[in-house]
Amino acid sequence: MTALLLRDLKLSVRAGGGALIGVLFFITVVAVIPFGVGPDLNLLSRIGPAIVWIGALLSSLLGLDRMFQTDREDGSLDLLLMQEHPLVLTVLVKCLAHWIGNGLPLVIASPLLGLFMNMNEVAIGATMLTLLVGTPALTFIGAVGAAVAVALPRGGLLVSILVLPLAVPVLIFGVGASYAAVEDPAPFMPPFLILVAITMFFAVLGPLGAALALRNAND
Amino acid sequence: MRLIAENLSARRGEDLLFQGISFALEAGECLILTGRNGSGKSTLLRVIAGLLRQETGKVTWHSAKAESDMRAAEACHYLGHRNAMKAELTVAENLSFWKSLFGDFEGGRGMSVGEAAEAVGLGGIAHLPFGYLSAGQQRRMAFAKLLVSHRPVWILDEPTAALDVTAEEVFTTLIKAHLAEGGIVLAATHQPLGLEDARELKMVGFAGVMEEVW
């Protein structure tokens, strides 16, 4: 299993810079927002956490469809399915590798974008923390979409359509917790802990659903 | 050690490709599937490898130490049309990944990565990225994957397609060595593999549309 994790990480670094493209997309999406809403710093700092979160959500959808598709195209998926390791575990490891390769760079890039959006230190820290906790949930739930669409030649767009409604709770609590850290009356911990709970729930549901889908989508 | 298939049938889409296929393979036996394209050879192999669900029947694996509910697929190596190797990684990285993921099945040990590359006749180039190799070399390296970890059953789908005569000979030698050690081989092929005492199963394909369902 460690071997699988290492292989997927190597691939995400070497394979045409898939991780890098995600970060670039993230930066680009957030950078065009001020052109849309105007350069008003107060407004930007107010909507900043939300924009950074939406940008991260969209960028993490970007590479999802390749999660199982590359393995399917070269036949590796068949061999992974045949092994005695439980498939759920294999999927979980692939999710972790995918998150380290694609999700973690987004988290690391987020403070820079926070500065662009004129957010203060607390808001930047809170956004980064919620992204750190919340983006794995996006990967886990995205794994179901990726597994369902694995056999489709152009599944990328479909994966996004299927996954986005399911990702709404993550977005709500991620942004909610980020705002709660800045705005006084609302407490930070409850939404943050709910976000943690959602991530852990999806860490179970996502690999289960994805493993079931991979067994069934195979032909 | 025996691999037993009973009354297998499978469909592709709505077409029933074959039905009522049964066989039992003992240690050291080889079964060659022949038939024209689309006759269900690959489908049968994928059913045995547990990658496709059969409509009826079952595949079971029996040996002294095997647990009764073990999936037969766990005793198998599968070499499909695709090589299951990553073009971005070097051959050695690919092979050692599969070696550590597969592990060894009871009752045998796999070769080291270097030995396996040597055995398919490409000892010197294991440090190159897999994508740099020619199609024939890639196929040979995919075959080397079967050597790095021990599995009693080899399931080979067109192993020698796109290979020249010398490479075919290498494959035949390796398959014979595997059989001599008490392995089992199932292969689908167009070309004769040069195995003398192999059993042959001729697939005809298309046993009917699953009309009883609709």
Add this chain to the structure above:
Amino acid sequence: MSESLAITKFSDLANPTRFLALAARILPWMAAVTAILFAVGLYMSFSTEGDYQQGQTVKIMYIHVPAAWLSMMCYTVMALSAIGTLVWRHPLADVSHKAAAPLGAAFTLIALATGSLWGKPMWGTWWVWDARLTSVFILFLMYLGLIALNRAMDDPSRAARVSAILILVGFVNIPIMKFSVDWWNTLHQPASVIRMGGSTIDAEFLWPLLVMALAFTLLFFTLHVMAMRNEIWRRRVTAQRRMAARLAGRDNVR
């Protein structure tokens, strides 16, 4: 004893041919009862007086509330069929959830459209990011995603299995989504929207509403059985065509 009998009955029903025969027999009755219920329900709805606050617009409720209830029941029916697909691998379950998805989307659309029409006079705007409206809107998106997935796959049995998985994952997520949308909504606009709670509904409004809800439910089942019948016919035609193609190919070879 009785249980095994029930199961044989069920599996009899689950045979497509028997299902078609049964559907042919009961569909006219279902359609007739639906039509009568609609006639009664609509008459009752229009003969009641308008609400003293909302006037005649309250009558939108008689369409809106049953449609919203159906949009959720339809997803439940799909989730049950999805279990049928995955656990018993029954072809009728495949057909059932495939046929239900467009119906669910249609009812959800009706609920959203009537909600929007109702919102204009009540709230002064076509759309409010009210917790219920938002949840229903997300449900609508999920229906559309499922329809898109079903259309994108050409092998019907595989499409059925993977969409069944997606339906179940979505089903498990519905409570979370509902909860998060409620939380989000209270955070952003503290309960300013007037809501019609169940207890505040007057008996005068309740009866027509119940009749309409029953009518809508029957309408759903009538349409669902019809859609399933059509889907079975469609698959039979496909199977026949495939057979013809294969047999023709065989003649040419020999």
